[in-house]
Amino acid sequence: MxxxxxxxxxxxxxxxxxxxxxxxxxxxxxxxxxxxxxxxxxxxxxxxxxxxxxxxxxxxxxxxxxxxxxxxxxxxxxxxxxxxAPDLWDNTVRWEQVRERFRYCAKNPFDAAADFVFASPYVPRHADFADYARPSFSAQPTLLLAARDLMQRIYHDFTYESHSTEINTPAREALAQRTGVCQDFAHIMIACLRAYGVPARYVSGYLLTHPAPGQPRLVGSDASHAWVSVYLPDAEDGAVGGRWCDFDPTNNRDGWGNPGEDYVTLALGRDYADVxxxxxxxxxxxxxxxxxxxxxxxxxxxxxxxxxxxxxxxxxxxxxxxxxx
The missing domain is CATH 2.60.40.2250 (Immunoglobulin-like)
Incomplete structure (x- = not known):
């Protein structure tokens, strides 16, 4: 496309x-x-x-x-x-394996994805995020299943409401009020993933929208979008490297099961402050x-x-x- x-x-x-x-x-x-x-x-x-x-x-x-x-x-x-469309993903990697991969240990090889495990300006560490994510991580055996379950829960539990938050609204506040926009949902999902030691990054970009049947496409009516990318390391022990899989909690879509050709990645960072x-x-x-x-x-x-x-x-x-x- x-x-x-x-x-x-x-x-x-x-x-x-x-x-x-x-x-x-x-x-x-x-x-x-x-x-x-x-x-x-x-x-x-x-x-x-x-x-x-x-x-x-x-x-x-x-x-x-x-x-x-x-x-x-x-x-x-x-x-x-x-x-x-993205390639197929390996769904055998357990989230505990990923957590252990990024747990600090002397002489471990460096993986650049470690930058996305720690807190960042818009994505703080807090027990509220771990509490919200716990049902997804306790019920699902693999990282991709846990991330998909978390994405689906955010999609169903939260209400998209324009102007309900500001650019600098804390992610914990958006989590508590259960309303927000795509930026809030991305920050919340990232905070939940990082709470379990999983590298997750913020993706800014665009999404192709479709006008209602019979209606023309309006110039200037689209908007920037934001979603989440989750790191899936190589399954081999001792291997360094891996791939990133995208999840969009605003629209309940992921790069694992959906084509994703209508998404355009603009920039990647720890959170909105970077990009x-x-x-x-x-x-x-x-x-x-x-x-x-x-x-x-x-x-x-x-x-x-x-x-x-x-x-x-x-x-x-x-x-x-x-x-x-």
Missing amino acids: QLHITHETCYDYTPAVNIAQHMAYLRPLNTANQQVLSHTLSITPEPTQQTATLDVYGNTRAFFSLQTAHTQLHVVARSLVATQ SPLRGVIHGGANHRLRVAVTVEPVEREAWTGQSQNQSQGQNQSQSQSQTL
């Missing part, structure tokens, strides 16, 4: 902002199940400085600074991504208004075939531009 994503962010400032520095995580990742065919990032007003680097988790972060007064910031990211799409520091602009519009559109196969040559010719140019942001 080929998906075209337009992510538009607009800030209106009163009074004007004099100086600003921003960091954007808006370029999708290249992974085993998706390939970025083209990507552009448009910023108005034109930045004084732009650079793009990779962070410690392999995400592309674009830094830009504005040194002139401005009353509006307009950032538009356009990406063309090819996705495919917020756009953040920054400004001088001035005491009041601001934010508008965000996201559009995820499937590219028709016939149109893709006809445009493939032009896209491939422009791909190298687009990619080189994005690497010099």
Whole structure:
């Protein structure tokens, strides 16, 4: 499947902002199940400085600074991504094996997934998460079954309610009130998994939505999405390495049993704090208004075939531009 994503962010400032520095995580990742065919990032007003680097988790972060007064910031990211269904997963690994793999022991080989076992700014350690997850881990013998059971319980026990939480709402508060949005559900599931010693990371991205029958697809009506990725280490004793399996508690879908071609991974981190799409520091602009519009559109196969040559010719140019942001 080929998906075209337009992510538009607009800030209106009163009074004007004099100086600003921003960091954007808006370029999708290249992974085993998706390939970025083209990507552009448009910023108005034109930045004084732009650079793009990779962070410690392999995400592309674009830094830009504005040194002139401005009353509006307009950032538009356009990406063309090819996705495919994930491979089958090994469902024989027990969650206790995973916990023991990451229990500290002198001279154990290092596994980079250990970064995702510990608490992080939005995912604290607390007994409430262990208590909520206990039925899933006590009833299911393998890691994937336990994670799927936990995902399904969050899906059924919690109510998705827009504006019921803020970006900085603690995960424990969302757990107690049983309401939230995709970011909250992802943080809660991650906290539950980490409470049992299982590496789990936060995934930001996009999900292709389908309009109601007979209704047109509305431009800008989609939104960023968030879900969870669980680490499945190699089953062999002493082996280092493994794979990640995605679980979406908001929609009760996982990369183990569902195709997942309609998901686009944007960035990976310990929690939202690592991968917020756009953040920054400004001088001035005491009041601001934010508008965000996201559009995820499937590219028709016939149109893709006809445009493939032009896209491939422009791909190298687009990619080189994005690497010099």
